[in-house]
Amino acid sequence: MSTQDLPAPTSTPPASTRLEPGQLLFEAPRRGKPPRHLADLTLAERKDAVTKSGLPGFRAAQLSKHYFGRLVDDPAEWTDVPAAQRETLYAALFPRLMTSVREITCDSGTTRKTLWRMHDGALVESVLMRYPDRVTMCVSSQAGCGMNCPFCATGQAGLTRNLSTAEIVEQVVAGARELARGEVPGGPGRVANVVFMGMGEPLANYNAVIGAVRRLTDPVPDGLGLSQRHITVSTVGLVPAIEKLTAEQLNVTLAVSLHAPDDDLRDELVPVNTRWRVGEVLGAAWDYAHTTKRRVSIEYALIRDINDQVWRADLLGKRLRGKLAHVNLIPLNPTPGSKWTASRPEDEDAFVRTLEAYGVPVTVRDTRGREIDGACGQLAAVEA
Incomplete structure (x- = not known):
């Protein structure tokens, strides 16, 4: 795919993604409240x-x-x-909050993606990933997503509703049960890390997500007893919510889904950027890092010929140089029929080298789950 496949970036985004005054792209539709758990x-x-x-x-x-x-x-x-x-x-x-619709596995059964149907029919996904030294669970915070990012299957599906605290926690507990019962290859184990990087924008469902973080990290019997330092909460850049999270003084990792270092392109890739610009988002992230002393993770999905140019890596390096940050480069998991696809290996390598030249720590995310519709929202889209 070439850049001419996309509309030319402008200072004003297309009408389909432009935020009008007072419009909240991330408001959840009103639906029946999940039962108390x-x-x-x-x-x-x-x-x-x-x-x-x-x-x-x-x-x-x-x-x-x-x-x-x-x-x-x-x-x-x-x-x-x-x-x-x-x-x-x-x-x-203990009302039944969700029922497994489908579970698919890869990596000899150590990567397990589950599609859940909630009490009202809403669909969400969670993923359990077992590595030799740890188990990580990726959980959803919303059914669907209102951020409208064009390269994301969940974003293109739209927002159904927010999940409750218990609906988020139950995703982790379900995975913990599988591990404890020895149902995941490798013998009995326990969940070590939880990442809020599944379906939805976590900070658009702020109260439920913070409630879930506390249930996951409070000691038994109050909660599951995980370490706050092993929890990651992602956001596309809802600045007021980042500021609110900073005030919580939790020890969780903040992950900012940046995807472009310049406002023109980020307006296209992450439409909420029309409200909070790159500089504002990163400024809020640096305040979080300064307050918590926790390194911020900068998430960057590499998309062929769109955001993977060396000059963009150079701009990103200049923005991050000397900051308490780490770049997590994500080879894009293409969705069926999408024009968006992963960068060429040589472009990925050049991007990494450019960031390293600025002294910015960078890793390329393990592409687990690609063969099981690993991108968030793919299973839900097929089921729907």
């Missing part, structure tokens, strides 16, 4: 819910240990809870 609640709120069911409040801690600690999903295994109370508690705090 134990993972939506703090431990104190769980105690309140249990007592309102007419049962002793201490049962909340027991149920939390079963869910987050033992990864149990069958009330028959709650042997420390009287049998007569199990169904009442289960009905009150």
Whole structure:
């Protein structure tokens, strides 16, 4: 594909992606609220819910240990809870949030992508990736996405709705159960890392995502007990939300999906750039790095003849030089029928060398999952 396949970048984006005053591209459509689940609640709120069911409040801690600690999903295994109370508690705090529609695997079964149907029929995806030294889970924060990035399958599908805290957490817990039960090749294991890089824009669903981060990182029985330092939250650059995240003073990694170092091209690739420009987005990211002392990950999908030119690598290097940042280059996972495709190996190599010349740390992401429709939203699009 050549650059002439695209409309010429301009200072004003096409009408299909231009943000009008007051327009919120990332607003979620109003739909039925997901049922309340134990993972939506703090431990104190769980105690309140249990007592309102007419049962002793201490049962909340027991149920939390079963869910987050033992990864149990069958009330028959709650042997420390009287049998007569199990169904009442289960009905009150464990509604079925999602059902597996399809699971496909590659890498000898160590990469597993699951398509979930939520209680209202919305479709989301999660991916479990087992490496020799760790297990990473990529989770969705929304059903669909409202960011409208043209090279992204999820963005082109549009936004269905935000996920609840529990719907996000349950994706991780489901993967943790598979690992604990030895259902993933390599024997029993545990989730070490969680990345909010699945379907959706995490910071457009801010409250639920922060709730999920706290459930994932609070110690058992409050939560799953993961390290905050092993959680990554991505964004296309919602500056007010980045500032809000900075104020949380969490130790999670912020990942900025930049994809272009110049405003003209980024207006085309990431339409929300028409509201918050590259300089504003990176400025908010550097404030986050300064406050948290955490290195920011700059996500950059390399697209052939679109954003992979050496001069753009040079501009990116100048923007990042001396900053607490790391560039994660992503060979584009092309979607069926799309004109967007991955860069040539020689162009990828030249991009890497240019960044390294500025002293910018850079890696090329492992392209796991390409043979199982690895790009976010592909399975959901096929099912829909």
